[in-house]
Amino acid sequence: MALAVQFDEYGDIDVLEVRDVPAPRPGRGEVLVRVEAAGINPGENAIRLGALHELFPASFPSGQGSDLAGRIEEVGPEVPTWSVGDEVIGWVDTRASHAELVVVPAEHLVRRDPVVPWEVGGALFVAGTTAHAAVEAVGAGPGDTVVVAGAAGGVGSLAVQLARRAGATVIGLASESNHDWLADHGVIGVAYGDGVAERIRAAAPGGVDAFIDTFGDGYVDLALGLGVATDRVDTVIDFAAAARTGVRTAGNAESARAEVLDDLAKLVAAGELDVPVAATFPLTEVRAAYRQLMLRRTRGKIVLLP
Incomplete structure (x- = not known):
């Protein structure tokens, strides 16, 4: 079992719950990542409210989150590029990164340089x-x-x-x-x-x-x-x-490619791109994290630390 953020209906921040769910397993071309950090974004708030239902309809229970950084815990079939223990930065299109464990397509990951803090890597993809x-x-x-x-x-x-x-x-x-x-x-x-x-x-x-x-x-x-x-x-x-x-x-859709993410991560590692992190919250305080985000007064990113 593993903790994950889910919601059962469109609504305000209070519909978010942190639940114990069965641990996911990777399939062909996928890996299982133990998430160290996952950024939150205004678009996720709009999806949860139902404001983007025509474009991005939710099926319930719905998970949440795209950004992530973490360690590979399990490698699925036909994944020659990654090994258990590799540290990675990446994303999912399944609204699932606000969790302890998430299945990620292997091509959605880039290698994390150890000089890049977890919270920075976990906040990098969408923004x-x-x-x-x-x-x-x-x-x-x-x-x-x-x-x-x-x-x-x-x-x-x-x-x-x-x-x-x-x-x-x-x-x-x-x-x-x-x-x-x-x-x-x-x-x-x-x-x-x-x-x-x-x-x-x-x-x-x-x-x-x-x-x-x-x-x-x-x-x-x-x-x-x-x-x-x-x-x-x-x-x-x-x-x-x-x-x-x-x-x-x-x-995001126009640049949602691993090569772009890799270039950005290398700029961060070289000290040539500053990713300010305004605040971090444990996964269990996801509601508080979104309340701070929606004030729209933070410098940089707010990040969950599962």
Whole structure:
């Protein structure tokens, strides 16, 4: 038996339960991973609420979670690439990583460098691939000025760094308490709220070339009002605004590949990508973890430690 997060119906955070369930077994092309860390994400909250039922319907009881880092405990048939005891970073598409044990396709894993903390590895896949896709979608490069909304959040904190690595000048919209962190990463911090358009124009007198929205709440319209072309605006959250305006919606799905995850993990190991972890919670406190996440005020990621 092993602990796993499950829910039996759509609803608020209180529908989440931590249950003792039969330990899963790997099949052909799969391995069993004992999870050391698993990130949580706003999209999981939306799925649990039923807000994404048309796109991602749940069958009950439903598990939860994509991100993971851990040790391989058992190897299924036809898996020549991994061995018991290997330390890995990866993901599942089965909503199952918020658990002590999870079955993972072998091709969804990359090797964990020991210098990468467990909680960082366990938080990397969703936020990292989403940020990667967004930066690629807007074509950030040398000579560009790129604005990132939600610049201190799980996705935004990585997007600002990847855009800087691409050679762009980056303006990060975040609370003033995060401006020092942004400055330490070569990003110009600008406070959000009333007057934000004027503050962006003051910080970018030559204009804004691209805009990445990781927060929603009107930032697509702000980007277009700043004169950014629709094909250089990407939102990873405000799909209604994207449907209305024609801006891009590239995110996790566009970069959900092991080679992208491996590149990100190597950047972390080399000290070239900082993955801030705002808080960690034991698996049994999954409700508290999501309550903190939904305040939308954390710098970086919140991670479960089974």
